[in-house]
Amino acid sequence: AAGSSTELTPSQQTIMVIPCGIAAAKAASAAGSAGATALGIGIGKTDLNLSRDVFKMQMQQTKRLWTADWAEASVRHGEQCMQSAQQHAEAQGMATASYFQAEKIASQGFKLARDQDSRAYEMSWRAEVRETLRDELANQNNRFNIIMLCDTVCLSCVFSLVADGSLPDRTAPIMLPSL
Numbered sequence: 001a002a003g004s005s006t007e008l009t010p011s012q013q014t015i016m017v018i019p020c021g022i023a024a025a026k027a028a029s030a031a032g033s034a035g036a037t038a039l040g041i042g043i044g045k046t047d048l049n050l051s052r053d054v055f056k057m058q059m060q061q062t063k064r065l066w067t068a069d070w071a072e073a074s075v076r077h078g079e080q081c082m083q084s085a086q087q088h089a090e091a092q093g094m095a096t097a098s099y100f101q102a103e104k105i106a107s108q109g110f111k112l113a114r115d116q117d118s119r120a121y122e123m124s125w126r127a128e129v130r131e132t133l134r135d136e137l138a139n140q141n142n143r144f145n146i147i148m149l150c151d152t153v154c155l156s157c158v159f160s161l162v163a164d165g166s167l168p169d170r171t172a173p174i175m176l177p178s179l
Contacts, residue, residue, distance in 0.1 A: 160166075
């Protein structure tokens with residue numbers, strides 16, 4: 001039952017090695033009595049010996065099939081291991097590339113933040129300098145306005161003295177020269 005061709009898978013049937021006794025029986029089946037001689041029936045083998053020989057051939061065939069199945073499974077396992085290793089290497093390569101890309105982007109982000117901070121500091125410093133210059137200019141402008149106002153009052157007094165020869169009404173005694 002283990003060696004019959006009805007229980008074998010198609011891949012097992014293609015790698016099955018047919019023993020010499022079965023090949024001889026197939027070749028001798030057309031010849032009739034020659035087939036019985038090829039199997040040893042005509043030379044005095046008993047049914048027990050024949051069944052033992054058939055069992056041995058079936059066991060040998062089963063061993064061959066098991067070995068072939070084991071070899072095929074071993075090859076498939078090796079292929080799966082290779083595919084798994086290749087996929088792992090690809091995944092590791094992609095992870096390493098994404099890590100380096102993230103490092104590059106992070107360093108660029110740090111540089112950009114540093115540049116933006118320095119520009120913001122510089123802009124605020126320039127704004128403070130402008131504000132300081134504006135305040136200083138406003139202070140100078142107020143001082144010059146006060147000086148001009150004093151000069152205008154003094155000049156009007158001098159002009160009235162020169163033109164009229166007398167001081168304006170209600171002039172403070174401090175403005176009068178000591179005569």
